[in-house]
Amino acid sequence: MPKMRSPNNNKTNLNGLWQLAAYLKPYRREAILSWIALTIVVVFDLLIPFLVKNIIDYGISNRDLPYIIKTTIILVAATFMSALLAVTNNIFSIRVAQKTGRDIRSDLFRKVQTLSFANIDQFQTGEILVRLTSDISQVQQVFLTFLRIGTRAPLLMIGSIILLFITSTQLALMMLVVLPVSIFITAFFAVRLQPLFYAVQIKLDRLNSILQENLAGVRVVKAFNRSHYENQRFDGANQELMLRNTRVMQLASILMPLLTLLMNLTTMSVVWFGGVRVIHNTLSIGEIIAFVNYLVTAMFPLTLLAQAIGLVSAAGVSAERILQIFATRSSIEETDLTQSIRKCSGKIVFEHVHFQYEGGNNEETLQDINLIAEPGEMIAILGATGSGKSTLLHLIPRLYEVTSGRITLDGMDIRHIAQESLWQCMGIVLQETVLFSGSISDNIRFGRPSAGINEVQQAARAAQIHDFIMQLPQQYETQVEQRGANFSGGQKQRLAIARAILIQPKILLLDDSTSAVDVETETKIQSTLQKILANCTSFVVAQRISTVLHADKIIILDQGKVAACGSHATLLQTNKIYQEIFNSQLGNGGSQNGTF
Template sequence: MVSDDLTRAGLMTISNFKRLYQVFHGYERWFLFSILLNIAVAGGTLAIPALSADLINNGIMAGDFSYSLDVGVLMLLAAVIAGACQIANAGIAVWASEYSSHSLRTREFEKIQTLSFGNIDKFRSSDLLVRLTTDVQNVKIAIQQSVMNLMQAPLLLIGTIIIMAAMAPALVWIMVVLLVLLTIILVLYFVIVEPAFTRKQSEIDGVNKALRETLTGIRVVKAFVRQEYEINKFGQAADNLKRAAMRPQMIMSYLMPTVFAIALLGFGAVYYFGGEQVLAGTGLMIGDVTSAAQYILILMMPLLIIAIVLPFITQANASLKRIFEVLDAVPEVQEPKDPVTINVDQVKGRVEFENVSFGYRNAEGVPDGEVLTGINLVAQPGETIGFLGATGCGKSSLVSLIPRFYDVTGGRVTIDGVDVRSISLETLRNMVSVCLQESVLFSGTINENIRFGKPSMTDDAMMEAARSADVDGFVQNIPEQYDGRVARRGSNFSGGQKQRLSIARALAQKPKILILDDSTSACDVATEARIQDAITDMMEGTTKFIVAQRISSVITADRIVLLSQGVIEATGTHTELLASSPLYQEIYESQLGSGLQSGGNAS
């Protein structure tokens, strides 16, 4: 069982680091240079004990000062060469670690940009943040330690065995015992610690998630006096991380002293049994014994190097698996192999849902039930369609199928008769502009945020979008106006102001199809009415989909689609639904009261 686990773990580690090596394509010469430097370091290190034996046996014991001086100069030269090459190799190690971390981080970030909404739902933003930072840092440290030290290990190991066998064959058995014992210890360490590091990284995700939720919602926490609850929640996550981190750290702390203890036992054994050989007159000389003792310590060096580097490699292997999970993730929404050629300027904007069904996928990528079933709906060019219904009825999911944030699981969605899955994503999303439920702003200026989807637009176009979204009113009160700064996530603006900026960003693209997903929920009724009127004027000819929780947001729509539990309950104008749909009547009375009886009065 242990053997099978070791084999699987070893093969996975080799596969991960072999794949990591591909990052350095085009720079292989530096690793060749590093190998040459390590050979020089190992050669200098191995030469010193042999020269030491020669110095003692043929110089000091023979009383030959001149010979001793010559050998001493050679020892100094070997030390200088080994030290200089070690310094040069350290420079390569630093370069390799920084280059790899930069490359992995960049590739991972670029891959995230290609992932679909479903992939992002699976990984979660806090998890991705750890994979971009902590996991990449773990790999960086492992590469630096491996290039700097690990390449020397086999050279020192093989060289020591050969020299020891030639110089003091009677003491080779000590070396064999030490090697077997230390190999068993390192193998057991690897089997036990690798899964422990994987769990530790998972618990780091938990701490980051708790931290992110608390910090982003700190105002809500304080408003509801929930500091104690959040402290306890974070404390639980921190305790889980502490326990998960304790196991590998404890094993690591035991590993080094154990290796040192075994090395000292070997050192003592060489002097004891070597001394017996010298006294017995077997031909073994004092210089040979002292040299053998030094080689025993050198023999420990590869194993000590492995003991030092192995924890970093183990931790990096766990991190590499998580990094490659992102790099290997297949976007749930794929580009069509042969996309239909469409002139965006000639798109009319007729949208049709043909027997559409949809369900989200779980973490394993398996559909997890349907949230939409049998949706049939046609939106004519320039028509305004309002979607109304209880939370969770599928309104946002339905409109997310138009720009292919998700793909249907049944049926199809077409624009001007063309299946959206046949249109390239870039073309499709140039036709469709979306203002999402959550108003996300980016650090920068107001101007830059409005131009986000189309940086090349003119100032007049930007200002027109801003006025239509009722942004101009509050921007005029900012000293820098449209050059005013936007803090991270727009924290220096109110909820309604952030929504208006998000709407302006969507309008600025002058799309053929506009989706407003509950985008005025934080605005007062008067502001909402002004925005709707301005959008009607500015977006004439644009097909508009408005998702809302309140009737006032969709009451003037050409048609209102009432959704309930993933199916269309009723469709019609406000007046028609008020007369024919009990569910619509219930929503209307709960929001606007029963005193108004017609669409004209209500509006």
């Protein structure tokens, strides 16, 4: 991947396109061939008016039929060669643009994969999707346009101006007035349009974010009968995008008529003054026709630029937005001290750990956490909503970086352990269960693709999902629909648990992973886990106290602090908070299915 700089905050700057142009380098051979073909096309384009002039001045005026036939044959041959080379240019240009777009898209996707949770929190899902699709397509289209007219436009203009002076110096002087005016008008519109296209992309981001949220939560929308509200929200964003687009297109639509007006006025002047010179026999009819053709050819690049100005402006904004992700440094980086670990026993120690989310309300989510988990111990974490349970769990695999303090694994600071090596020690089931499109077996072996079907089934049995799978028509080859829509919440949680078990982790992290499972099934899962993962250190975030009764240590979090730590028996005698939780769920009048 080419080295990327930080994006420019100046929204009228097109340097982002030049930055991304580095992706053209691997395909420079095809790009050069396209430009060579285009250069020859320009030669033929400039030759055609000259041949027409000769046919009129030397063939028609002298009634020289053989000359007319000979020159016409050359003219037709030049036209066919120009068309053939133009097709050649298009073929190579399309190949280069498509390959370049593919490379940018692949590198950007890989960059997103390297970002930490904190980095991803800065971008909405809709924004990332737009940058991976629409923004890259904009840049790709500009590269295609550049390869198709990038050489043709300046060569046509330069060649036409030279031939204009050769044909008639006096008439050509008109171009010294018209050309700078046309360039100024084009540059003026380019500067004005750039920030407007940036505003359009912001509105497009918002529209896509609303769309993504609605599609992901369509069941909630329908369940709460909020379709009308969502329609209004989408229509509002859609209306704002339409108004922004309309404003941009209306401004851009002025440019082309202005350039056409200038060209027509110049053509009229040439015909007028050239006609006077023809009358005085100082200019031939063929020369004035050739002059008009060269004049149109000289103005043609500006016309192309006028048509492409909107595309270039939008692509400049898109390039900056793409570079913004490329320039984002992961908040979790490996250093020179980073090393892999060969063997993991699973001892986890929190030493005065503090954590605060970026861009938050300046309040620490976790404060002075001190905790020791010996190898093979089960650590349960209880607490009210927002007390920091999931956050504490996320710090162990470095999904987020601690603000201060440190976490060690077998005595080594996890910031000094290679991330891949750290993750290989751990199996994790997040609070929000995510399944991928594919078969059930593919989902279970997601963390260990080489696992055999027997191992997959063993993990499924441990997660108490095997019997259900065997009742399906295609059993383990049953296809999982998008986001696991064809499974219940409990079934998805058990599949995720099987996925974590299969990698045989030394550390197992369960973030409220049985909340949608009935108590009986949960008990079976816990019993099986204790047997097959006897030497595995486990951290279990739970809402039901029945989940944690047999934990070696139970941590009570209260407003980001450790309020108590101990076994069930100890806390039941000594800690008021734990006593209240226990009594509300399993004590007098409590239900075993109750949750905190």
